[in-house]
Amino acid sequence: MATLDQLKENESGIILNISDEQLAVQLLAMGFILGEQVRLERVAPLHDPIIVSSGTNYLSIRKNEAKLIEIDTTN
Amino acid sequence: MSATINNPLNVLLVGNPNTGKSTLFNALTGLHQKVGNFPGVTVDKKSGSFKLNETIVEVIDLPGTYNLTPNSEDEKVTEQFIRKANNEDVIVVVADVTNLKRNLLLLTQIVDLGKKVVLVLNMMDLLQKNNQEINVAKLASLIGIQVIPLNAQLGKGVGELKLAVLKATKGSIHFIDENNSDGAVDETMKRYQKINQIVDQCLTLKGEDKNVGLTRKIDNIITHKYYGYLIFLSLMLIIFQAIFSWSSYPMELIENGFLFVGEWLENTLPPGLLNDLVVNGIVAGLSGVFVFVPQIAILFAFIIILEDTGYMSRVSFLMDRILRQFGLNGKSIIPLLSSTACAVPAIMSTRTITNFKERLITIMVAPLISCSARIPVYTLLIALVIPKDKTIGFFNLQGLLMMGLYLIGFLAALAAAWVMKMLIQSKERSSFIMEMPIYRMPRWKNVGLSIFSKVKVFLLDAGKIIVAISIILWVLSSYAPTGKFEQIEAKYAHVETDNYLSQNKTDDNLSQENIDDIQSKIAAEKLEASYAGIIGKTIEPLIQPIGFDWKIGISLVTSFAAREVFVGTMATLYSVGDEDNTSSIREKMMMAKNTKTGEKLYTLATTLSLLIFYAFAMQCMATLAVVYRETKSYKWPLIQLVYMGVLAYASSFIVYHLFS
Numbered sequence: 001m002a003t004l005d006q007l008k009e010n011e012s013g014i015i016l017n018i019s020d021e022q023l024a025v026q027l028l029a030m031g032f033i034l035g036e037q038v039r040l041e042r043v044a045p046l047h048d049p050i051i052v053s054s055g056t057n058y059l060s061i062r063k064n065e066a067k068l069i070e071i072d073t074t075n
Numbered sequence: 076m077s078a079t080i081n082n083p084l085n086v087l088l089v090g091n092p093n094t095g096k097s098t099l100f101n102a103l104t105g106l107h108q109k110v111g112n113f114p115g116v117t118v119d120k121k122s123g124s125f126k127l128n129e130t131i132v133e134v135i136d137l138p139g140t141y142n143l144t145p146n147s148e149d150e151k152v153t154e155q156f157i158r159k160a161n162n163e164d165v166i167v168v169v170a171d172v173t174n175l176k177r178n179l180l181l182l183t184q185i186v187d188l189g190k191k192v193v194l195v196l197n198m199m200d201l202l203q204k205n206n207q208e209i210n211v212a213k214l215a216s217l218i219g220i221q222v223i224p225l226n227a228q229l230g231k232g233v234g235e236l237k238l239a240v241l242k243a244t245k246g247s248i249h250f251i252d253e254n255n256s257d258g259a260v261d262e263t264m265k266r267y268q269k270i271n272q273i274v275d276q277c278l279t280l281k282g283e284d285k286n287v288g289l290t291r292k293i294d295n296i297i298t299h300k301y302y303g304y305l306i307f308l309s310l311m312l313i314i315f316q317a318i319f320s321w322s323s324y325p326m327e328l329i330e331n332g333f334l335f336v337g338e339w340l341e342n343t344l345p346p347g348l349l350n351d352l353v354v355n356g357i358v359a360g361l362s363g364v365f366v367f368v369p370q371i372a373i374l375f376a377f378i379i380i381l382e383d384t385g386y387m388s389r390v391s392f393l394m395d396r397i398l399r400q401f402g403l404n405g406k407s408i409i410p411l412l413s414s415t416a417c418a419v420p421a422i423m424s425t426r427t428i429t430n431f432k433e434r435l436i437t438i439m440v441a442p443l444i445s446c447s448a449r450i451p452v453y454t455l456l457i458a459l460v461i462p463k464d465k466t467i468g469f470f471n472l473q474g475l476l477m478m479g480l481y482l483i484g485f486l487a488a489l490a491a492a493w494v495m496k497m498l499i500q501s502k503e504r505s506s507f508i509m510e511m512p513i514y515r516m517p518r519w520k521n522v523g524l525s526i527f528s529k530v531k532v533f534l535l536d537a538g539k540i541i542v543a544i545s546i547i548l549w550v551l552s553s554y555a556p557t558g559k560f561e562q563i564e565a566k567y568a569h570v571e572t573d574n575y576l577s578q579n580k581t582d583d584n585l586s587q588e589n590i591d592d593i594q595s596k597i598a599a600e601k602l603e604a605s606y607a608g609i610i611g612k613t614i615e616p617l618i619q620p621i622g623f624d625w626k627i628g629i630s631l632v633t634s635f636a637a638r639e640v641f642v643g644t645m646a647t648l649y650s651v652g653d654e655d656n657t658s659s660i661r662e663k664m665m666m667a668k669n670t671k672t673g674e675k676l677y678t679l680a681t682t683l684s685l686l687i688f689y690a691f692a693m694q695c696m697a698t699l700a701v702v703y704r705e706t707k708s709y710k711w712p713l714i715q716l717v718y719m720g721v722l723a724y725a726s727s728f729i730v731y732h733l734f735s
Binding site: 018021022023024025026027028029030031033034041042044045046047048051053055056057058059060061062065 | 141142144146173174176177180181258259260263264267287290291294298299300301303304388391392393395396397405506507508509510511512513
């Protein structure tokens with residue numbers, strides 16, 4: 001299963017599941033909804049954290065948190 | 076109307092961060108606002124009022140939140156206020172209409188709580204720019220509440236919102252049943268399904284948000300691996316240069332204005348005790364506060380603009396990896412940079428940091444960052460040892476030294492953080508989930524209002540303390556244990572008589588100088604014998620190793636409550652005995668002599684030692700109070716007071732001996 005931290009800059013996928021409930025509730029409220037597209041916008045100069053986007057929502061997240069977000073990258 | 080003056084209608088302003096909530100708050104209340112006890116953007120309860128049809132409406136601006144499941148102390152405040160709202164209270168949910176789905180999540184939760192709600196669709200102009208359309212009437216009827224389209228920046232729709240608040244209703248639908256047993260994730264997904272159904276009926280999508288593309292381009296530069304840090308450092312350098320070069324002219328104006336007023340009062344008021352108190356106590360103290368308004372306003376302006384444009388979030392993003400090594404969080408950069416203005420709002424803004432250990436460390440080290448209250452002290456002391464127009468290449472040397480002091484404060488904060496990271500144990504998860512808002516131009520009216528309210532708070536809070544301490548100090552330095560002053564006068568009485576006798580024989584000018592000299596000697600001895608002198612003398616043995624004399628000792632005691640009092644104290648101490656009151660504090664201090672050795676008192680060693688002491692010592696009651704409030708314990712402010720005190724003393728000791 002691919003996770004969000006494995007994407008490279010400007011790659012995207014579909015959010016399938018967020019395996020931590022607290023994180024899931026927080027991300028859902030910030031507009032990162034299951035079944036919608038997520039894109040890795042930027043990796044910080046020191047390789048962590050990363051900026052990800054979904055629609056017009058932009059947020060930064062650490063790689064160890066992004067690891068908990070399962071995505072589908074088949075298209 | 077049910078609401079009266081005694082029992083006003085309460086309106087709670089809530090919404091996601093960056094929805095223009097604060098702009099709307101300003102548009103609703105204008106200058107009729109108060110900012111809790113302390114300054115701060117939206118870190119604390121901010122309230123104001125407006126009047127409509129004989130009804131007084133109290134508006135409370137609450138910290139931004141995404142839902143009713145708080146992740147931080149900040150969001151907890153909002154959640155508590157929403158849950159405690161009674162049947163009469165109206166909750167105004169401010170939504171960014173260009174990001175409607177996410178913004179409606181909070182609304183569905185509030186509607187389900189059965190509260191009276193009004194929905195504001197903000198940023199309508201951007202929606203039109205994106206070629207989108209929204210059917211407001213339909214949205215209102217689907218949820219069963221008032222919906223007001225608005226452009227807070229232009230003030231469009233504010234009048235309609237005021238009217239809507241008076242006839243606010245509860246929602247007519249339930250998004251989730253009360254006895255729903257789903258987990259939090261499923262519940263949120265169900266809410267989104269309902270939101271999607273509603274939004275699909277009301278919003279017609281035609282284009283894509285153009286701002287996103289621009290934001291990507293700007294991010295390419297601002298978060299670039301080299302340029303990113305370079306831009307940040309350059310910005311800091313520009314800010315410090317600006318604080319010095321832009322403020323020098325208005326500061327001179329204010330300084331001269333107060334000298335003029337002081338002289339005028341001295342000549343107008345009948346001579347005597349009151350005259351002396353007003354001129355040398357109050358006016359001298361007030362001048363010491365007002366003169367720093369330009370610098371503080373410039374500093375606040377930069378910080379507010381950096382936050383408003385979205386730049387500050389990117390700095391957090393750049394710094395997270397580095398700050399993590401020191402037990403801090405990327406989010407700590409906002410409190411740490413705000414600390415350059417004032418530690419009090421900075422410490423309150425740590426509420427956005429979810430991990431307690433990281434938040435605590437941020438709170439503990441933030442006061443080591445030089446705040447605006449140190450600016451007066453630094454400015455005065457730097458001017459004593461470095462000429463105003465001395466430059467190294469392009470840079471003003473005074474500005475460079477000032478920047479060096481800020482840098483030392485920042486490095487000390489990092490070092491202290493690292494030590495605390497090693498000492499404090501915690502198993503709580505560390506997180507850095509932070510919205511990166513789309514870049515936009517600063518909203519100048521907001522910037523102006525924020526600067527205004529911060530300067531006002533500085534003048535009122537600091538001014539009150541400074542005037543009070545100036546008066547106490549004047550009393551302490553104008554009175555002595557019985558008989559002391561008389562002894563001094565008696566000691567010099569014969570000298571004056573001798574002089575008077577010799578005056579007939581010699582040149583008039585010379586003897587006039589002699590008399591002046593004697594008078595200032597009398598004044599100096601009187602000050603030394605006064606109660607203030609006794610206090611200073613008592614602690615002198617303790618501070619002598621770091622190069623301070625008893626006069627500085629008095630200033631240390633008085634500025635324990637607030638650092639900026641140092642300048643007022645110096646003004647008062649050096650005004651006592653200056654009958655003509657014509658020279659500024661700086662000139663007086665430059666001429667000050669060590670009472671024992673007769674050499675210049677403010678040597679490079681003493682001045683640098685004093686600068687370092689003020690950079691590190693915890694001399695701010697307001698900060699200690701807010702640390703107590705935020706950590707809910709006496710332990711942390713006490714530890715802070717002690718560790719900063721020890722650090723200050725030790726560093727001053729080293730600096731003094733290095734340079735003397």
